[in-house]
Amino acid sequence: MxxxxxxxxxxxxxxxxxxxxxxxxAQVVTWTGGEPRxxxxxxxxxxxxxxxxxxxxxxxxxxxxxxxxxxxxxxxxxxxxxxxxxxxxxxxxxxxxxxxxxxxxxxxxxxxxxxxxxxxxxxxxxxxxxxxxxxxxxxxxxxxxxxxxxxxxxxxxxxxxxxxxxxxxxxxxxxxxxxxxxxxxxxxxxxxxxxxxxxxxxxxxxxxxxxDGKGLRQSDSALxxxxxxxxxxxxxxxxxxMVGASLLLTDRFLQPAALADMVQAERPTLAAAVPTIWQGLLQELEARPRDMSSLRNVVVGGSACPPALMQRFEELCGVAVVHAWGMTETSPLGSVANPPAGSEGEERWSYRLSQGRLPASVQARLVGDGGAEVPHDGKSVGELLVRGPWITGSYHRDPAPDKFEDGWLRTGDVGSLSPDGFLRLTDRAKDVIKSGGEWISSVELENQVMGHPAVAEAAVVAVPDPRWDERPLAAVVLAEGASADAAELRAFLADRVARWQLPERWAFIDEVPKTSVGKYDKKALRARYAEGELKVVEARD
Amino acid sequence: MxxxxxxxxxxxxxxxxxxxxxxxxAQVVTWTGGEPRxxxxxxxxxxxxxxxxxxxxxxxxxxxxxxxxxxxxxxxxxxxxxxxxxxxxxxxxxxxxxxxxxxxxxxxxxxxxxxxxxxxxxxxxxxxxxxxxxxxxxxxxxxxxxxxxxxxxxxxxxxxxxxxxxxxxxxxxxxxxxxxxxxxxxxxxxxxxxxxxxxxxxxxxxxxxxxDGKGLRQSDSALxxxxxxxxxxxxxxxxxxMVGASLLLTDRFLQPAALADMVQAERPTLAAAVPTIWQGLLQELEARPRDMSSLRNVVVGGSACPPALMQRFEELCGVAVVHAWGMTETSPLGSVANPPAGSEGEERWSYRLSQGRLPASVQARLVGDGGAEVPHDGKSVGELLVRGPWITGSYHRDPAPDKFEDGWLRTGDVGSLSPDGFLRLTDRAKDVIKSGGEWISSVELENQVMGHPAVAEAAVVAVPDPRWDERPLAAVVLAEGASADAAELRAFLADRVARWQLPERWAFIDEVPKTSVGKYDKKALRARYAEGELKVVEARD
CATH class of the missing domain: 3.40.50.12780 (ANL, N-terminal domain)
Structure with a gap:
C-alpha cells in the first residue's frame, strides 16, 4: 500500500x-587577524x-x-x-x-x-x-x-x-x-x-x-x-x-593564539577540530589564559584524542570534550561519545574515551580474519563495516571493490562494538600489528607510551620479524628538555600492557611524520625503517 | 551526476x-494503578x-x-x-x-x-x-x-x-x-x-x-x-x-491524580499532552502537590495553550511549557515554539505563545481570500499551506481536492508567519468570523474572555448577521461560584480588542461541547445556536 x-x-x-x-x-563571522568580517x-x-x-x-x-x-x-x-x-x-x-x-x-x-x-x-x-x-x-x-x-x-x-x-x-x-x-x-x-x-x-x-548527535541548535555559534x-x-x-546556528570561520588563522583570541572575542558555543588543534590551543592557554567560557560543546574527531588532553582541556576550559568518529566516506558523522544516562566515574570515562555510539542511521558490522562475523560483545575485535543513507557505496569513477562488501563500506578501522552500540577502535586495519597470530593495537601502545611524562609524541608501527611475522616498533619524540631511554620506557609500559606486546625496537626521533590532515603517517615511518633511516635501539628483558 | x-x-x-x-x-513502563508493569x-x-x-x-x-x-x-x-x-x-x-x-x-x-x-x-x-x-x-x-x-x-x-x-x-x-x-x-x-x-x-x-525539535535523547524518559x-x-x-529514550505509558489512567502520581513515582523528563490535560493536572497539583522536578520539557499541542496556564504550570512545576503545532496530516510535528537566542521579556513570551517556528523540512505558505499569496510579515493573515516529506499529499481512497493545492496541504488553520518563521494561528479557517469583509479571530476573543477571573471557559463562534454577514457569539462557562454578566464581560473585553470585534451576543452555558480529542466542538455550538437551544443575552453600547 x-x-x-x-x-x-x-x-x-x-x-x-x-x-x-x-x-x-544568523551570523557568519570570518576571522581576518584584524576586524572580523x-x-x-x-x-x-x-x-x-x-x-x-x-x-x-x-x-x-x-x-x-x-x-x-x-x-x-x-x-x-x-x-x-x-x-x-x-x-x-x-x-x-x-x-x-x-x-x-x-x-x-x-x-x-x-x-x-x-x-x-x-x-x-x-x-x-x-x-x-x-x-x-x-x-x-x-x-x-x-x-x-x-x-x-x-x-x-x-x-x-x-x-x-x-x-x-x-x-x-x-x-x-x-x-x-x-x-x-x-x-x-x-x-x-x-x-x-x-x-x-x-x-x-x-x-x-x-x-x-x-x-544525541552534536545537538546543533539555533542558539549555537559554531567555530x-x-x-x-x-x-x-x-x-x-x-x-x-538547517537550524540557523551562526558560524565562526577561521580563514587561514589556525595558529593556537589566533584560535584562542577568536573564542574569547566571538564567544562560540560549539567548536570542532582534530586533536592536534586542541593540543596546540591547550598549550597556548597554559601560557596565556583566555576566556573560553562560551563553549558548551567541543567536538574532537579525525583521530583518537589522548585522555590526558581531554582532561586538561576540561580543567582549563570547563567544558567537556566529546569524541566523535567518522570519515570522508561517512559524511562524516558516524558515532558520538555521549555516555549513556546513569553512567558514572570510570565507566563514564570509558564511554567518553570510546569512538562513541552509532546512531540509528548508521548500521555496523564487524568482520574478522577470513570474513567471519564478529560478535558485538565489547571485546571481540574485527574490521568495522558500515551501511546507511549517508555512507558511500562506491567511489566516483573508481571501482575499488576491496573497499565494499555486499553494499557495505569497509572502513579499514579495527575495533570492537559493545552490545549498547559503542565503538572502540583499536587501530587502522593496515596499522594493526599481527604478531604470532595475535593482533596488537598500535594505538593502544602509543597512548600508553604517551602517558610517560618524558614523551611528547609516540607512533607505533609494525615491522617485519622473522619469528613473529610482525613486531611493534615505537618511534618516540621526547618532550623538550626531558630524557628517557628505551629500557625505562619499556619498563613503564610493562605495567600497562601484556608482556608479549612490549616493543623490543625503539627509535627516538625529532618529529612524527604526518599526513596532510595531521594524522600520523605510518606508511612514511615504515618506509624510513625499511630504508634503515631510523636509528633503532633494542630493549629486551 | x-x-x-x-x-x-x-x-x-x-x-x-x-x-x-x-x-x-531502555524502559517501557505501563501504569496499572497498582505496581507498574x-x-x-x-x-x-x-x-x-x-x-x-x-x-x-x-x-x-x-x-x-x-x-x-x-x-x-x-x-x-x-x-x-x-x-x-x-x-x-x-x-x-x-x-x-x-x-x-x-x-x-x-x-x-x-x-x-x-x-x-x-x-x-x-x-x-x-x-x-x-x-x-x-x-x-x-x-x-x-x-x-x-x-x-x-x-x-x-x-x-x-x-x-x-x-x-x-x-x-x-x-x-x-x-x-x-x-x-x-x-x-x-x-x-x-x-x-x-x-x-x-x-x-x-x-x-x-x-x-x-x-530545536523536541530534543528527545537517550537520557530522556517520555511520558x-x-x-x-x-x-x-x-x-x-x-x-x-531511534535514540533509546524510555517510555512511560498511561494505559487508561488519564485522570489528573493518576498523572501526578505517575510523574512523582517514575520521574519522566519529558511529557506531551493537550492543554486540557495540563489544566487538569494543574488543578490537582494546586490541591495536592507532588514532586514534578524530574520534568525538563513539557510539550503542549493539539490546541493553543492559554498563557495563564503556561505561567501557572511553570510556577508550580519549575519547567517551561513548550508550545508545538501540528495535525494528523503533518505526522504531526509542524512547529515548536523555542524562542530565538537573545529574545527576552515580552518578546520572548510572544515567541513562546506562538505556535512555533517551522523547521527546514516543513515549508509554509499563506493564502488569503481568493487564493492570493500573503506575505510572511508577522501581520498579514491567511490560510496556512504546508509541504514536506512528512506532510500528507492526499487521503487514503478519498480525493478531497479542496484539501490540497499544487501538492501542498491546506491546513485549514488561519494565521500569520513572521519573517523569522514563527507561526501565529488566529483561528481555524472554518471558525474565523467574517464580519463586514474583515476577519475576526474567535481564538483571540476566547483567550481574552478567559482572562476574566470569573470565566472558566469560553468559546466564540460565528453566527449569521443581517448587516455584517457574520458576528461573534461568546459562549461562556463561569468559574464555580463566580458571577459576571454580559455587559461586564464586554466592558472587560473593550480594553483588550478592537471595538468592532466586541461580541453583541453572549450565552452562559454549563460546559463547552468538545470533540473526541478534547477540542472545542464549534460545529455543535453553532448548531445549538441555529436551533435556538442557546439562551442568548444581547449586550451593546
Whole structure:
C-alpha cells in the first residue's frame, strides 16, 4: 500500500531558501587577524544567488563540478550555498595535499571552475597548468596578480558577482543527485572521490542537530576549525543552515593564539577540530589564559584524542570534550561519545574515551580474519563495516571493490562494538600489528607510551620479524628538555600492557611524520625503517 | 551526476532492530494503578517478533492493515514495533469516536486484524458486528469474555504469541510504502485516512530528536499522555526507538491524580499532552502537590495553550511549557515554539505563545481570500499551506481536492508567519468570523474572555448577521461560584480588542461541547445556536 505522504525530494535548494530567510539573521563571522568580517545568512544567501547567476554564465548549467581551493571563509560558504542549490556539484579541494595529488583529483573530478582564495595563489599558481578540465578560475578576496593559463579565463570574485540579481529560483531535482564531492586523502593508492547527495546531506544535517548527535541548535555559534575542504567541515555549514546556528570561520588563522583570541572575542558555543588543534590551543592557554567560557560543546574527531588532553582541556576550559568518529566516506558523522544516562566515574570515562555510539542511521558490522562475523560483545575485535543513507557505496569513477562488501563500506578501522552500540577502535586495519597470530593495537601502545611524562609524541608501527611475522616498533619524540631511554620506557609500559606486546625496537626521533590532515603517517615511518633511516635501539628483558 | 552514496531505504524494520538491541535496556513502563508493569526495549522487541510471527499465521503476509483499539500500553507498543517492521500497516483506531465513525474508518481502511484491550471490550463489543473486513480480533491484557461475530476468530494475545520465535528477520522495502495509518477526526464530513510511510516516520523521528525539535535523547524518559491512537502519540514511540529514550505509558489512567502520581513515582523528563490535560493536572497539583522536578520539557499541542496556564504550570512545576503545532496530516510535528537566542521579556513570551517556528523540512505558505499569496510579515493573515516529506499529499481512497493545492496541504488553520518563521494561528479557517469583509479571530476573543477571573471557559463562534454577514457569539462557562454578566464581560473585553470585534451576543452555558480529542466542538455550538437551544443575552453600547 502506498503512503499518502507528499513526495518531496530533499534538496539543498530548499535548505538554502529556508536558512537564508527564516534564519536570515544568523551570523557568519570570518576571522581576518584584524576586524572580523561580518555578514548574515540573508546577505550570504543574496551573494550566493549572485554567484549562481555568474556560474550559469560560465557554463555551469548542469552538474558541472565547481571546485573550491579555499580556507574556511564567507566566500567559501557562498559556494557551499550556491553550487549544490543550483544543482551543480561543489568539489572542495584539499589545499594541503601534494600538488600532483591535487591535480589528479581535479582532473579526475573534471572540475570546470575553481574558486581560489587570493591568499592561496602561491600554492595554486604552479598547479594551474596541470588542471586539464578547468576553464575558469575565480579569485576571491584579493588580486589575481599574473595568474594565467592557456584556455583558462581568470575572474575576480567581486567583479564577477557584481550587478547580478540577488535572488535565484533554486531548482529541485532527484534527491539522489550528487551535491558535493570530497576526495579521501588516503595514504595508499590514488585519492578516491566521494559524492554526497542532496538526500545524504539533508539527513546528515538532521543528525548533526539531534541532541544525541552534536545537538546543533539555533542558539549555537559554531567555530568550524575543521576545514571546509575536509569532509564538508564535518557537516557544520549545512547543519547551521538547517537550524540557523551562526558560524565562526577561521580563514587561514589556525595558529593556537589566533584560535584562542577568536573564542574569547566571538564567544562560540560549539567548536570542532582534530586533536592536534586542541593540543596546540591547550598549550597556548597554559601560557596565556583566555576566556573560553562560551563553549558548551567541543567536538574532537579525525583521530583518537589522548585522555590526558581531554582532561586538561576540561580543567582549563570547563567544558567537556566529546569524541566523535567518522570519515570522508561517512559524511562524516558516524558515532558520538555521549555516555549513556546513569553512567558514572570510570565507566563514564570509558564511554567518553570510546569512538562513541552509532546512531540509528548508521548500521555496523564487524568482520574478522577470513570474513567471519564478529560478535558485538565489547571485546571481540574485527574490521568495522558500515551501511546507511549517508555512507558511500562506491567511489566516483573508481571501482575499488576491496573497499565494499555486499553494499557495505569497509572502513579499514579495527575495533570492537559493545552490545549498547559503542565503538572502540583499536587501530587502522593496515596499522594493526599481527604478531604470532595475535593482533596488537598500535594505538593502544602509543597512548600508553604517551602517558610517560618524558614523551611528547609516540607512533607505533609494525615491522617485519622473522619469528613473529610482525613486531611493534615505537618511534618516540621526547618532550623538550626531558630524557628517557628505551629500557625505562619499556619498563613503564610493562605495567600497562601484556608482556608479549612490549616493543623490543625503539627509535627516538625529532618529529612524527604526518599526513596532510595531521594524522600520523605510518606508511612514511615504515618506509624510513625499511630504508634503515631510523636509528633503532633494542630493549629486551 | 549520481552521488556515490549507498541507496539504503529508511525502514521501520531497521529502526526496530537498532532500538531493541543498541538501546535494549531502555524502559517501557505501563501504569496499572497498582505496581507498574516494566519491560525493556529488548523484551518488547522479542514480544514484537513473536507477535509478527503470529500475525503472519493470521494471513498478514503483505500490506494488510492491523488495527489497534488500545490505550497507551506495552502491547500497543508491541504492535507499533511489529506491524510496520513486518511491512504490514498499523492502523490506530481512535477509541473516542462515535461507533458509527469507528466502523466507517475500520471498513474504509479494510482492517484485517484488530488488537483490542480487554478494558475496552465494553466499547468494542457492540462495534464488532459492524466491522465488515475484520477476520481476527486479538484481545490483550485480559479475557475476551463472550466476544464473537460471524466470520471472525477471537484470540487471546498472550496465548497467540506464546511459543513463537522471539526474533524476526524484519524485511526491508520501498521507503515510500505505507507503515501506519491514522484517520482525522474532523468535525465535518467523513473521517479521512492519512498513511505515513517508512520514510516519513524516520525523518519525523529525527526531527523529534533535534535539539530545536523536541530534543528527545537517550537520557530522556517520555511520558506519552497523548494517545497512541492520536497522530502516533506525536511521534514519541518511534523517536524513542531511534535514540533509546524510555517510555512511560498511561494505559487508561488519564485522570489528573493518576498523572501526578505517575510523574512523582517514575520521574519522566519529558511529557506531551493537550492543554486540557495540563489544566487538569494543574488543578490537582494546586490541591495536592507532588514532586514534578524530574520534568525538563513539557510539550503542549493539539490546541493553543492559554498563557495563564503556561505561567501557572511553570510556577508550580519549575519547567517551561513548550508550545508545538501540528495535525494528523503533518505526522504531526509542524512547529515548536523555542524562542530565538537573545529574545527576552515580552518578546520572548510572544515567541513562546506562538505556535512555533517551522523547521527546514516543513515549508509554509499563506493564502488569503481568493487564493492570493500573503506575505510572511508577522501581520498579514491567511490560510496556512504546508509541504514536506512528512506532510500528507492526499487521503487514503478519498480525493478531497479542496484539501490540497499544487501538492501542498491546506491546513485549514488561519494565521500569520513572521519573517523569522514563527507561526501565529488566529483561528481555524472554518471558525474565523467574517464580519463586514474583515476577519475576526474567535481564538483571540476566547483567550481574552478567559482572562476574566470569573470565566472558566469560553468559546466564540460565528453566527449569521443581517448587516455584517457574520458576528461573534461568546459562549461562556463561569468559574464555580463566580458571577459576571454580559455587559461586564464586554466592558472587560473593550480594553483588550478592537471595538468592532466586541461580541453583541453572549450565552452562559454549563460546559463547552468538545470533540473526541478534547477540542472545542464549534460545529455543535453553532448548531445549538441555529436551533435556538442557546439562551442568548444581547449586550451593546
Amino acid at each position: 502506498r503512503s499518502t505522504m507528499q513526495d518531496v525530494p530533499l534538496s539543498i535548494g530548499d535548505l538554502v531558501r529556508y536558512g537564508t530567510t527564516v534564519h536570515g539573521d 561580518r555578514a548574515t545568512f540573508r546577505e550570504v544567501g543574496r551573494r550566493a544567488a549572485r554567484l549562481a547567476h555568474a556560474l550559469r554564465e560560465l557554463g555551469v548549467t548542469g552538474d558541472q563540478r565547481v571546485a573550491t581551493f579555499q580556507w574556511n571563509n564567507q566566500e567559501h560558504l557562498e559556494a557551499y550555498f550556491a553550487v549544490p542549490a543550483m544543482r551543480a556539484v561543489l568539489h572542495t579541494l584539499n589545499i594541503r595535499l601534494h600538488p600532483a595529488q591535487i591535480a589528479y583529483i581535479a582532473n579526475h573530478a573534471e572540475d570546470h571552475v575553481v574558486i581560489v582564495d587570493a591568499s592561496l595563489l602561491p600554492l595554486f599558481e604552479p598547479l594551474l597548468p596541470r588542471l586539464t578540465t578547468v576553464r575558469h578560475v575565480i579569485v576571491a578576496g584579493g588580486d589575481p596578480g599574473g595568474l594565467a593559463a592557456e584556455g583558462v579565463r581568470v575572474h575576480r570574485y567581486e567583479e564577477l558577482i557584481a550587478d547580478r540579481p540577488d535572488t535565484f529560483d533554486w531548482p529541485s531535482g532527484d534527491e539522489r543527485d550528487a551535491a558535493a564531492m570530497c576526495y579521501t586523502s588516503g595514504t595508499t593508492g590514488d585519492p578516491k572521490g566521494v559524492a554526497y547527495s542532496h538526500r545524504s546531506i539533508w539527513l546528515h544535517s538532521m543528525q548533526v542537530c539531534m541532541t 568550524a576549525v575543521v576545514p571546509m575542504f575536509h569532509a564538508m567541515s564535518w557537516g557544520l555549514p549545512y547543519a547551521a543552515l | 549520481r552521488s556515490t552514496m549507498q541507496d539504503v531505504p529508511l525502514s521501520i524494520g531497521d529502526l526496530v532492530r537498532y532500538g531493541t538491541t543498541v538501546h535494549g535496556d 516494566r519491560a525493556t526495549f529488548r523484551e518488547v522487541g522479542r514480544r514484537a517478533a513473536r507477535l509478527a510471527h503470529a500475525l503472519r499465521e493470521l494471513g498478514v503476509t503483505g500490506d494488510q492493515r492491523v488495527a489497534t483499539f488500545q490505550w497507551n500500553n506495552q502491547e500497543h507498543l508491541e504492535a507499533y514495533f511489529a506491524v510496520p517492521a513486518m511491512r504490514a500497516v498499523l492502523h490506530t483506531l481512535n477509541i473516542r469516536l462515535h461507533p458509527a465513525q469507528i466502523a466507517y474508518i475500520a471498513n474504509h481502511a479494510e482492517d484485517h486484524v484488530v488488537i483490542v484491550d480487554a478494558s475496552l471490550l465494553p466499547l468494542f463489543e457492540p462495534l464488532l458486528p459492524r466491522l465488515t473486513t475484520v477476520r481476527h480480533v486479538i484481545v490483550a491484557g485480559g479475557d475476551p469474555g463472550g466476544l464473537a461475530a460471524e466470520g471472525v476468530r477471537v484470540h487471546r494475545y498472550e496465548e497467540l504469541i506464546a511459543d513463537r520465535p522471539d526474533t524476526f528477520d524484519w524485511p526491508s522495502g520501498d521507503e515510500r510504502d505505507a507503515a501506519a495509518m491514522c484517520y482525522t477526526s474532523g468535525t465535518t464530513g467523513d473521517p479521512k485516512g492519512v498513511a505515513y510511510s517508512h520514510r516519513s516516520i524516520w525523518l519525523h523521528s529525527m526531527q523529534v530528536c533535534m535539539t 506519552a499522555v497523548v494517545p497512541m491512537f492520536h497522530a502516533m502519540s506525536w511521534g514519541l514511540p518511534y523517536a524513542a526507538l
